[in-house]
Amino acid sequence: xxxxRIRNLTLGYDRHPAVHHLDGTIEEGAMLAVVGPNGxxxxxxxxxLAGAISPLSGAIEIxxxxxxxxxxxxxxxxxxRSFPITVMELVAMGLWKRTGLFGGLSxxxxxAVDHALAAVGLTGxxxxxxxxLSGGQLQRMLFARLLVQDARLILLxxxxxxxxAKTCADLLDLVRRWNAEKRTVVAVLHDMETxxxxxxxxxxxxxxxxxWGPTDEVLTPENLLAxxxxxxxxxxxxxxxxxxx
Amino acid sequence: MYDLLIGPFVExxxxxxxxVGTVALSLGGAPVGVFLxxxxxxxxxxxxxxxxxxxxxxxxLLFGLALVPMTLGGIAAxxxxxxxxxxxxxxxxxxxxxxxxxxxxxxLALGVIVISMRGSNVDxxxxxxxxxxxxxxxxxxxxxxxxxxxxxxxAVLWRPLVLDCVDPGFLRSVSxxxxxxxxxxxxxxxxxxxxxxxxxxxxLAVGLMMLPAIAARFWARDxxxxxxxxxxIGVVSGYAGLMLSYNMSTPSGPSIVLVAGVIYLVSLVFxxxxxxxxxxxxxxxxxx
Numbered sequence: 001x002x003x004x005r006i007r008n009l010t011l012g013y014d015r016h017p018a019v020h021h022l023d024g025t026i027e028e029g030a031m032l033a034v035v036g037p038n039g040x041x042x043x044x045x046x047x048x049l050a051g052a053i054s055p056l057s058g059a060i061e062i063x064x065x066x067x068x069x070x071x072x073x074x075x076x077x078x079x080x081r082s083f084p085i086t087v088m089e090l091v092a093m094g095l096w097k098r099t100g101l102f103g104g105l106s107x108x109x110x111x112a113v114d115h116a117l118a119a120v121g122l123t124g125x126x127x128x129x130x131x132x133l134s135g136g137q138l139q140r141m142l143f144a145r146l147l148v149q150d151a152r153l154i155l156l157x158x159x160x161x162x163x164x165a166k167t168c169a170d171l172l173d174l175v176r177r178w179n180a181e182k183r184t185v186v187a188v189l190h191d192m193e194t195x196x197x198x199x200x201x202x203x204x205x206x207x208x209x210x211x212w213g214p215t216d217e218v219l220t221p222e223n224l225l226a227x228x229x230x231x232x233x234x235x236x237x238x239x240x241x242x243x244x245x
Numbered sequence: 246m247y248d249l250l251i252g253p254f255v256e257x258x259x260x261x262x263x264x265v266g267t268v269a270l271s272l273g274g275a276p277v278g279v280f281l282x283x284x285x286x287x288x289x290x291x292x293x294x295x296x297x298x299x300x301x302x303x304x305x306l307l308f309g310l311a312l313v314p315m316t317l318g319g320i321a322a323x324x325x326x327x328x329x330x331x332x333x334x335x336x337x338x339x340x341x342x343x344x345x346x347x348x349x350x351x352x353l354a355l356g357v358i359v360i361s362m363r364g365s366n367v368d369x370x371x372x373x374x375x376x377x378x379x380x381x382x383x384x385x386x387x388x389x390x391x392x393x394x395x396x397x398x399x400a401v402l403w404r405p406l407v408l409d410c411v412d413p414g415f416l417r418s419v420s421x422x423x424x425x426x427x428x429x430x431x432x433x434x435x436x437x438x439x440x441x442x443x444x445x446x447x448x449l450a451v452g453l454m455m456l457p458a459i460a461a462r463f464w465a466r467d468x469x470x471x472x473x474x475x476x477x478i479g480v481v482s483g484y485a486g487l488m489l490s491y492n493m494s495t496p497s498g499p500s501i502v503l504v505a506g507v508i509y510l511v512s513l514v515f516x517x518x519x520x521x522x523x524x525x526x527x528x529x530x531x532x533x
Contacts, residue, residue: 050418072418083283083411084467093408096419101404129466130411145415 003028004049004153004184009058010241011041011048016234017056017241018044020208028152029182031175033189033199033215036227040205042188043075046155049186062153071151073142075158075188081131087141088126091116094148116147121170136167143171154178156187160194172198192219206230253491259378263487266380266388266444267501270453271479273392274437276399276472278451278458280430283410283468287455289342292349294438294450296326299356301372301442306363310371312383312443319442323435326352331431335424375446375498377487384443391440395433399472402426407468445498452502453479460509463516478508 004026011019019041026032034042047053048060050072062070091113092105099105117123120140133141139159146154160168176198178185189195195202195215202218204210206227211218254260281290300322304314326348334341360369405426408416416423441450457478465471486501514521
């Protein structure tokens with residue numbers, strides 16, 4: 001089971017909390033939107049879930065211990081687009097779990113890559129260098145790699161930002177399909193319309209959790225107002241948090 | 246024509262040795278240079294070449310111009326600087342270029358002081374510009390050995406190296422191979438620089454590593470083709486440079502590097518992948 005338990009979790013940088021004393025559970029097969037103002041700790045929370053940063057205190061317990069069962073799409077993937085590599089090769093990197101350092105691609109693996117490229121509408125782009133893709137096509141390619149990764153827990157950090165409406169709708173369909181396959185999806189989103197339409201569960205974050213539950217109960221005007229009151233700046237002279245001990 | 250192109254190599258053993266040496270140097274160094282370039286660490290090779298100096302100088306100070314102590318000293322100093330700089334970059338806020346600049350300056354200053362403690366101008370010249378025409382058996386074996394080790398290691402590390410260049414965040418999310426692969430790669434850089442040091446000297450050691458790699462960027466589209474093209478350019482530069490230096494009595498090391506430089510300049514202008522001519526006078530475009 002790949003439910004995620006978050007216990008009194010504090011994540012941050014230089015002792016300043018970006019996510020402060022968060023508690024909760026992400027059930028298996030949940031589709032959770034993480035929303036909140038700038039600097040609310042949304043991306044930090046995803047990095048923590050992906051294991052890219054370690055907690056200042058508290059813990060994240062992912063029932064399925066295999067961290068490769070997590071697929072993570074960062075906000076601005078640090079992809080070097082000038083690197084001479086083809087779309088096919090980059091998507092095939094998603095098979096790392098199976099191929100490891102040396103393993104070759106089997107016929108089934110190639111078929112999986114082709115299938116993923118077809119699912120995101122990039123058939124015919126296999127031999128193209130990644131530097132020739134548009135922004136939307138690049139995002140489609142990264143979704144194809146997520147598909148190939150075949151993970152049970154999928155973390156998406158603002159996957160639809162600066163993407164055209166058609167691509168956005170196509171990719172959202174993919175996310176829905178993942179959910180139908182009982183995969184767990186956690187996505188940081190800004191567009192409240194998308195959240196209300198597609199994500200049954202929401203977490204409203206403003207460093208601490210303002211509300212966590214069914215989306216229509218979370219995204220109320222009062223909650224959104226409370227989230228907006230969060231102060232963005234870190235205070236260098238803030239006292240040590242008493243609850244940290 | 247025969248006298249010009251082939252004769253010198255048939256006639257003189259030192260020319261054949263030099264040719265074998267530069268081929269070995271290209272086989273190992275050029276692919277390493279390709280990865281240095283793709284990681285935007287082209288200048289790092291140059292910095293590392295200077296970092297080798299104090300180690301080699303220490304060997305020279307203690308044992309004179311001898312292969313083993315100067316090689317071991319160079320490798321030790323290069324490893325120390327590369328690993329320290331790499332570790333500092335991985336585990337502190339400092340980026341690799343900054344930490345490397347700091348460490349190589351320290352070791353360069355040290356190297357100059359050590360050399361000044363003993364040394365004739367002839368020896369200094371040899372340390373700075375190499376001795377590609379005076380490669381003895383042990384040195385040739387060393388160059389060939391380094392080329393072999395490099396090619397085997399690159400074959401093993403190819404996938405993590407490529408992924409670490411193109412999408413380091415993703416590599417971290419799926420594997421812990423990134424950091425060790427990076428460290429082994431730095432070790433390969435040091436080994437190949439030491440090889441370059443013996444043939445081309447401190448100042449030009451990176452010549453057959455970086456110039457072929459950078460020139461290949463204008464011809465090849467994927468990493469494998471890049472590495473192959475770079476090796477080919479390196480071998481051609483080695484041969485043409487030696488021939489040129491024989492016929493025109495120019496210093497051999499600089500001649501080799503200069504030929505590689507000319508190939509780079511030609512590639513820069515005419516190379517089909519982003520060269521000046523194809524970029525600014527494009528061929529007629531297609532329908533779709």
